[in-house]
Amino acid sequence: MLNSNTTDINSPSTFILLGIPGLEAAHIWISIPFCVMYTIALLGNFTVLFIVKREQSLHEPMYYFLCMLSVTDLILSTSTLPKTLSIFWFNSREINFNACLTQMFFLHCFLSIESGIFVAMAFDRYVAICDPLRHSTILTNTVVVKIILAVVLCNGILVLPTPFLARWWPYCRTNIIPHTHCEYIAVVKLACGDIRVSSYxxxxxVILVIGMDVFLIVVSYTQIVRAILRLPTKDARLKTFGTCGSHLCVILAFYSPALFTFLTHRFGHNVPLPFHILIANVYLLVPPMLNPIIYGVRTRQIRDRLLQLFNHKMT
Structure with a gap:
């Protein structure tokens, strides 16, 4: 282990993750809800993937995007939580420098990809409601694959420089990261020298990805609301808007803690560090846990197929 007080760490071989500083005595207790949420996220997202694969009637653009969302959630939560639990349970705080940078890339890359998937799902809802007769011709399987590839490649390219920027700096202060995982700014702050390039x-x-994605989602739903308000009856308006309910719920579950985490990290200097780290972890666990539950409860096709599977196993 490297000496954390040294002033000549130019290329550390390992970093030390502290977990949640100030709450070390409660790490075991904190790990219980974390582990439960992670287990639910794994079971829920694998169940969605299994049901969509098995049910031919679900082979539609909306469910392809939902499968991509499930894959993203699985990678996102798995990239951080196993290491977090090893810190809580076994006090295994060391992480290899390259492993830290890899975790950093996967974390930020798939957060960006998840945001992009929400835009794709909003576009799907827009076409389904505003131009339903052409939905199958506009969103063909080829177009869906192109959209998914564009989301993955664009966000991957945007995030790719971050681990290289982090590797670029000499680390001459400390190798201790006061966090449960290798978050980009938490790592870069340990570097000596002017880190404004990395920070900016x-x-x-963040501004480009989240700002552009939120803007496109708002534009899509503005058009959707206009189309819904033109429907002749209240029942028709409620039924049509209900098809967007699941998507709106997962959007709120994702962007609300994201906005809070971003604002407190940049401007909330008076927010206690343990609280900030807890929220950052909740942000990585709650959406992957809630997304399959929300879609399972609110989407009749998934709910019915799941009930059929349970009834089949019980008989």
Missing amino acids: YGLSV
Whole structure:
């Protein structure tokens, strides 16, 4: 282990993750809800993937995007939580420098990809409601694959420089990260020298990705609301808007803690560090846990297929 007080750490071989500083005595207790949420996220997302694969009637654009969302949630939660639990349970705080940078890339890359998937799902809802007769011709399987590839490649390219920027700096202060995982700014702050380039790039990516995605989602739903308000009856308006309910719920579950985490990290200097780290972890666990539950409860096709599977096993 490297000496954390040294002033000549130019290329550390390992970092030390502290977990949640100030709450070390409660790590075991905190790990219980974390582990439960992670287990629910794994079971829920694998169940969605299984049901969509088995049910031929679900082979539609909306469910393809939902499968991509489930894959993203699985990668996102798995990239951080196993290490977090090893810190809580076994006090295994060391993480290899390259492993730290890899975790950093996967974390930020798939957060960006998840945001992009929400835009794709909003576009699907827009076409389904505003131009339903052409939905199958506009969103063909080929178009869906192209959209998914565009989301993955664009966000991957945007996030790719972050681990290289983090590797670029010499680390001559400390190798201790006061966090449960290798979050980009938490790592870069340990570097010596002027890190404004890294800081500004990270901020620019967040503003570009989240800002553009939220803007496109708002534009899509503005058009959707206009189309719904033109429907002749109240029942028709409620039924049509209900088809967007699941998507709106997962959007709120994702962007609300994301906005809070971003604002407190950049401007909430008076927010206690343990609280900030807890929220950052909740942000990575709650959406992957809630997304399959929300879609399972609110989407009749998935709910019915799941009930059929349970009834089949019981008989």
